[in-house]
Amino acid sequence: MTVVLPAPDVLDQESAEWVRTLASPLDSDAAIARLYDLLLRAARFEIHRRRGGFHDDLAYQAADDALTAILAKLDTYRGASRFTTWAYKFVLLEVGVRLRKRAWEGREIPLEGDALETRLRGRTPQGAAEMGEFLTALRDGIRSALTPHQREVLVAITLNDVPIDVLADRLGTTRGALYKTLHDARHKLRAHLAAGGFALEEESE
Amino acid sequence: MIDRVLGPRGPELTCEQCFEELDRYVEVEMTGGDPDAAVPGMHAHLRGCPACADDHESLVALLRAERA
Structure with a gap:
């Protein structure tokens, strides 16, 4: 994967390290594993916050899809926020979408108000x-x-x-x-x- | 309810733009800056789009918990 890195002076040290290791052929496996752990923890936090229940299948699905999206869009990260904040929004989006869909599974969608x-x-x-x-x-x-x-x-x-x-x-x-x-x-x-x-x-x- | 039906007045971001800017908006918000000056149109969009408002609330909650 070829990644265009943001200018070093734009990023804080931790964010720069995330981008460098994720794009490095030598370090990317470990960095990806670390990022996945972070996403999974964020997904579990959000599921607990919203539902108070235990839906670990949903947490893993959200972390999987978020990781894929993040790696595909890594070259669009420009350091406007910390890397982890940028990454979190992907997994929180996945969790939110899944929880809303799960809540409406099997329910008819009311498209028109009868009255x-x-x-x-x-x-x-x-x-x-x-x-x-x-x-x-x-x-x-x-x-x-x-x-x-x-x-x-x-x-x-x-x-x-x-x-x-x-x-x-x-x-x-x-x-x-x-x-x-x-x-x-x-x-x-x-x-x-x-x-x-x-x-x-x-x-x- | 009327506001929910009629939505926000004035310019607002799209859902795609909201997602693009959400991380920056929340960091400015949480560091005491003026997020609405930093990302014009975001506040209106968050009032008009319940799903994007959920995403915003989620990111704020996670960062607050992380920093606690």
Whole structure:
């Protein structure tokens, strides 16, 4: 494997050592084993943090796939963070995706709200009375301003709490592509509400 | 719920850009810097994307545990 190393002065000493040993024909086996141990520990920590259970098969799968991704992308590491922080995000992504998929195994994905208004009202703590006109406009926007695909994605993710990567898996697409669909749907809905005279306040941080 | 349906206002990163920048964002965040100045659009994306918000929370939790 040919790896273009970041400039030495960019990396802290530990990160530079990780990159050097992983790319070295002499040292890479030991470095890979050390990295795998680190990823496995991170996967077990995250599984325990999220579930409190013991899913070691999932930890090994996540560490395996993360290691493959990291080695394939080693030449893209530029030292913007410590090497271990950069590596951790790969294994945490794998764990998160697997846990969400496992939680939805065998469950039907609700793509469309049968009773959209009821669902909207039920999810609004302020109650229906003062939100009535706004919710009606929002419901109408979901029904009329969006394409069927945009409506399915928006309802599933934001009202039915379907994880985006679970939905992406079922629909044969990617998290990024679905988020683009969700983003476009939200943009259309805000435009629909603005055209109906509803001023949307800026979010508070 | 309304925010969840309508999502964040203003420019935001994509999921791919979020993953690219997540490690840098979290390190700036955890060292007392201004992560939103370092990675504009990340905060909005984390508000809009529950899965990326999970990934962010996971990385923060792991680094905190490692440094404890």
